[in-house]
Amino acid sequence: MPFQDKTSSSRLLASFRRMVLPLLAVFCMQFPVYAYAQANPVPSIGDDARTALTPIQEYKLGRYIMIQIEQDPAYVKDDVLNEYLFVLGNKLIAADPTIRGELVNDFTFFGIKDRTLNAFALPGGFIGVHTGLILATETESELASVLSHEIGHVSQRHIARMMASSQKDILIPIASAALGLLAAAAGGGTDAALGTLLAGQGLAIQKQINFTRDAEKEADRVGFQILKRAGFDVNDMAAFFQKMQHATRLYHDAPSQYLRTHPLTSDRIADAEARALHEPYRQHADSADFQLIRAKARVIQRDMTGGLYEAEKFFAEQVKKGTRYQVAAGYYGLALIALQRKDPILAQLRLNEARKIFSDTVNRQSIALNVLAVQIAMEKGKPGDAFKITRDAIDHFPSSRAMSNLHIEALSKGHRYDECLRFLRKMKQRYPEDASLRKKTAEIYAGMGKKGLMHLSMAEYYHLLQANEMALEQLNLARREKDTTFYEHSLIDVYEREWKAEIKEAKK
Ligand SMILES: [Zn+2]
Known part of the structure; x- marks a missing residue:
């Protein structure tokens, strides 16, 4: 059966080495800004980020790093926690739609299982928050102030700007860090080993994204405005900064990765305090x-x-x-x-x-x-009861991924396969890039004994993970199954042509 993640991770790793490192090298060489960056070694914060990385390139790079992170045991696979971060983050963004700037996609928020106080923004609006940081916040406004700051980095396109100033250096550590994350996932990653890896290498992704002091100040300024417009308590930004500084004094540098990537200076705290002083006091109920x-x-x-x-x-x-x-x-x-x-x-x-x-x-x-x-x-062991709750809840929470995923599970466990496939089809239309929906579809087909369709779904799954060679293998398996119809055979042919072209393109 094809549902074996561990072996597939190591093969993913191989295909990553083969396909992405050259891709990143191409990224480094192709940006027209390279000559510009050489001529202007220290661009100021006001420089035009558009010359560095188009919003689409930035999204693609972020999406790629994200695929690696999703394989990492430290990635929080909990729909409820991630959805909460998503809802809170979008509440902040909704208060001022111009904050999206040139971003071509929606923001993504996710948790990282890690005790240290940290949060980070990857290229393309992917924002990660450590569980340790969530636990350190005492009010929702404190947590919102951290998210606002990270949204500020994204909206000001700090990563694209940074790439303009040091573009050759930045992508290589990002690539090797992504590789490190994947290697840990492939090896099963014991907790201790994972801790070392995350501290030393894996989260090097965000460690490499070391913003300048000016970028930090800009993210604070923009973040403050976001926090204010969304109706949170603006005093909590300075309050949380202070809490982090206090934590640093207590534990030296152990829990303060945030401070390494977001250097916190006393004038940043003073700035946040001064800004809050000019605002009327507004309490925010959590x-x-x-x-x-x-x-x-x-x-x-x-x-x-x-x-x-x-x-x-x-x-x-x-x-x-x-x-x-x-x-x-x-x-x-x-x-x-x-x-x-x-x-x-x-x-x-x-x-x-x-x-x-x-x-x-x-x-x-x-x-x-x-x-x-x-x-x-x-x-x-009562999928029928579970189904009754999810069926009603789906109408209540139409945009909740947590509830939709449970609905799929309830349908699948209750052997309501046809209903489940219909619902999955709807979800795939809504979230075309979500690989997990393809895998779920494959599992349903496996349950129904439809092997050809199962392999076809697995092919789509690997393709979304950009593991094209494994995707092609699944196409071959699908082709050999007796239950594959004429329609599916032609779909397999179309996929095969497209994906082979993609492999060729990547090898170039
Ligand atoms: Zn920052």
Whole structure:
């Protein structure tokens, strides 16, 4: 069966070496700005980024790095956490659509399982946030201030500008760091080894993206405006800066990767304070999901650093003496732990405790609570119950990926294959670049015993991961199956021509 990620990772690695390193070399040589950069070795912050990297090139590069990161065990595969970051990030962006600047795509927000306080922006609007940073924030405005700062880097096209100034140097470390990430994924990556890798090499991607002091100040200034327009408490930007500086003093440089990539100077803190001073005080009420997501981040992180016992102890305390939302988050955290320990009955009891604290509206609207309810039903071995919740929830949360993915799972576990394929088709139209939807489709075909279609979907999956040679192998397998129809044979031919041309292009 083709669903073996470990072996495919090492083959992906090989195809990455073969295809992407030359591609990056091409990137380095082809930018017309190269001559410009030579003549102007230190471009000022006001230089035109368009000469360096077109928004489409920037997106493609970011997308490629992202494919590597998604294979990394540190990438948070939790739909609920990533969706929360996405919703919060888009709330900030929506307050001022000009912030998108020349970006050709939507922003992407994702979590990284890492205890250090860090967040980073990759080329093309991909913004990563460490779980450690989420846990260090005490208000939603603090977390929003970090996201705003990163959105500021993207909107001012700092990466493209930086490439204009040092373009030859920058892509090589990015490429080797992406390779390092992939190598860890291929090797299975024990937690300890992964920690070393992330500190030393893997997250070199963002370490290489060392913005200048001026770029940092610009991101602060733009970030502040974003935070203000979206209605968050602007005082929390300086407050969180101070918290990070304090953390640095306590632990020396261990938890402060953020400071290495976003050098925090006392004048940056002073600037943020001065800006807030001129604004009328506005309190921002945290969303119910903010505390729930922090509980989730704690469970995800503990899962990596050994045992859930510490997290359980923490939640037990929180339930005793937190604010109303913190108490609810404590019960939610205990429910998550119970579910991880395969005790859906206890998980259900804990979830009920959490729900009692929230209003009916919150209970209806919280993605975190509703997703957990579905997951508990699945763990109880009741896909029918899970399906009932997801079917209603899909209408309620039409743009929720977390809920859509669960709906697919509920349909698949309940053997409602035709319905599942129809829903998958709709999702593929909406998210044409999402490789996981192709893989899911392949799994459904496997369940139905349709091997030709299964291989065809796997071919599309590998193609989206830019592993074209593996995609071609799957096409050959699809061609050999007896159930492949005339229509599929012609589709296979079309794919084969296109993908071979792409391989040829990459080799050039
Ligand atoms: Zn920064």
